[in-house]
Amino acid sequence: MKLVTLEADVHLEKDGAVTITVMIGEGQIGGGVVKIDGKQIGVTPVSKLSLGTESDLKGKTILIKTIVADENPETNKTSVTYGFDQDGKQQQFVSKAEVDHDKDTIGYWAKFKLS
Amino acid sequence: MNKILLLVVAVLLLSSASMTYGVDQVQSLDVGSLSVPDTPAFEVLGVSPSSVARPGSVHELVTTLFSSSRENDSSFPKNLAIEFSPYWWSYHPDLTWDQFNDEKIADNLLRTLSFSLATAKTTTAIAGQPETTGLGIGFRTSLLKGTPSKNGKTAHDNVKNYFQNNVDALIPDNIDALPKDSAGNRILNVDKIADARIQAVLEDFRKANLNRVGLRVEVAGASAFEYEDDNTSQARTKSAGAWINAAYRTDSDTALHQLDFLGVVRYLWNHTADGKVKTYDIGGRIIWISPKDDFPLSLSAEYVRRFVLEKDSQDTKKIVLITEYRVDKTTSVFATFGQDFDQNYQGGKPFVSLFGINLALGKGPVVQDNLLKK
Numbered sequence: 001m002k003l004v005t006l007e008a009d010v011h012l013e014k015d016g017a018v019t020i021t022v023m024i025g026e027g028q029i030g031g032g033v034v035k036i037d038g039k040q041i042g043v044t045p046v047s048k049l050s051l052g053t054e055s056d057l058k059g060k061t062i063l064i065k066t067i068v069a070d071e072n073p074e075t076n077k078t079s080v081t082y083g084f085d086q087d088g089k090q091q092q093f094v095s096k097a098e099v100d101h102d103k104d105t106i107g108y109w110a111k112f113k114l115s
Numbered sequence: 116m117n118k119i120l121l122l123v124v125a126v127l128l129l130s131s132a133s134m135t136y137g138v139d140q141v142q143s144l145d146v147g148s149l150s151v152p153d154t155p156a157f158e159v160l161g162v163s164p165s166s167v168a169r170p171g172s173v174h175e176l177v178t179t180l181f182s183s184s185r186e187n188d189s190s191f192p193k194n195l196a197i198e199f200s201p202y203w204w205s206y207h208p209d210l211t212w213d214q215f216n217d218e219k220i221a222d223n224l225l226r227t228l229s230f231s232l233a234t235a236k237t238t239t240a241i242a243g244q245p246e247t248t249g250l251g252i253g254f255r256t257s258l259l260k261g262t263p264s265k266n267g268k269t270a271h272d273n274v275k276n277y278f279q280n281n282v283d284a285l286i287p288d289n290i291d292a293l294p295k296d297s298a299g300n301r302i303l304n305v306d307k308i309a310d311a312r313i314q315a316v317l318e319d320f321r322k323a324n325l326n327r328v329g330l331r332v333e334v335a336g337a338s339a340f341e342y343e344d345d346n347t348s349q350a351r352t353k354s355a356g357a358w359i360n361a362a363y364r365t366d367s368d369t370a371l372h373q374l375d376f377l378g379v380v381r382y383l384w385n386h387t388a389d390g391k392v393k394t395y396d397i398g399g400r401i402i403w404i405s406p407k408d409d410f411p412l413s414l415s416a417e418y419v420r421r422f423v424l425e426k427d428s429q430d431t432k433k434i435v436l437i438t439e440y441r442v443d444k445t446t447s448v449f450a451t452f453g454q455d456f457d458q459n460y461q462g463g464k465p466f467v468s469l470f471g472i473n474l475a476l477g478k479g480p481v482v483q484d485n486l487l488k489k
Contacts, residue, residue, distance in 0.1 A: 003293065003303050023209065025208035026207055031282070032279060045275075065288075069274065069317055077207075079207075
């Protein structure tokens with residue numbers, strides 16, 4: 001199974017609660033988990049999962065792992081979007097790839113360092 | 116199994132009884148004829164290509180056209196079969212499964228719009244006569260495509276839950292030790308047992324997701340042209356068609372279980388050696404599917420009225436009853452009784468009595484190389 005990886009830094013402001021939205025695109029299906037420093041705090045896909053405040057999160061690592069199945073008959077494209085929101089300030093990251101064969105599954109792995 | 120044997124024996128006995136109606140009359144009957152054609156360009160051109168190119172970008176489309184022309188050493192390709200959906204040429208990261216299944220007509224129209232293109236030799240150059248080539252161009256789209264059934268939504272949740280519960284076993288937190296492919300991408304090694312479990316969950320989803328309920332509306336149109344040698348400026352219209360198909364399916368847990376109501380309006384125009392023939396068909400079909408999974412029987416009744424727009428031609432109709440028993444994924448036995456359109460028979464009675472076995476053998480049309488993803 002192919003694995004799509006992403007590593008990025010996310011800079012947080014001093015004030016405001018942080019949420020994350022993880023979305024599986026291209027009309028595909030799948031699911032996964034969200035972890036902070038190795039501890040699972042939620043599942044994907046998810047909308048506005050509360051992560052905490054800047055003081056809770058600074059220096060920590062968020063790991064998101066998702067399996068996507070190519071079940072949209074119109075395309076072999078797959079994508080996962082990671083969106084951080086802190087009081088309206090948004091940072092978005094998109095990973096995307098095509099599966100090698102129709103109806104394949106594909107893994108997505110993303111690591112964000114919060115600073 | 117006993118039920119299957121009984122049904123096969125019954126079908127064989129009834130088949131022998133039906134011979135008096137003339138088996139030569141059943142050749143033109145198409146029991147699935149109410150469907151909008153998958154690739155309208157191929158339909159109006161009258162070809163069934165074994166290989167269909169499905170370019171996934173403008174670049175791939177141009178490459179396919181160019182390479183096809185070069186293969187034929189011609190300015191215009193003579194053996195082309197292409198189908199493409201421009202909407203899917205780009206990524207849509209914000210299109211979730213829920214949004215993909217919504218019922219907005221404009222969105223459905225764009226997402227399901229596909230174009231088909233085909234060329235084929237229609238006559239070969241002999242005795243001073245030029246070679247002629249046919250070109251078919253068509254489109255197809257769904258204005259409404261139904262929604263997942265309750266079983267489909269449950270199966271979707273099951274897939275999501277399965278991956279949420281098992282992703283740790285499939286993707287490690289630390290990926291440094293994972294092997295890389297030749298392009299430098301990480302590869303996950305999924306053992307056979309885990310893969311079999313994934314496939315079982317996905318197979319349940321596919322089965323449930325096929326059964327979309329509610330209203331489905333499909334539209335298609337196509338024209339075929341014919342020209343001599345490579346002279347496309349002298350092309351003449353060979354045939355044309357337009358199809359509108361509306362269908363409604365009840366959900367499986369309703370009192371009626373699963374019922375399909377189909378309605379079709381289609382216009383077909385053919386330029387034959389005898390002149391131009393225009394026909395309008397208006398009709399419908401009702402299909403009932405057995406609620407018992409261990410007895411997958413379906414019954415349907417079809418009525419289509421054909422209006423022939425020619426002098427001295429009479430309207431005609433087709434009325435058939437169809438029953439089908441699905442033995443397994445690839446095999447079904449069926450029986451059809453009724454009356455077909457009059458003009459399908461040269462002087463014979465248009466009664467049909469057809470029995471048979473459908474076997475899905477082979478792999479179907481070949482998808483070409485890396486250009487073709489779906």
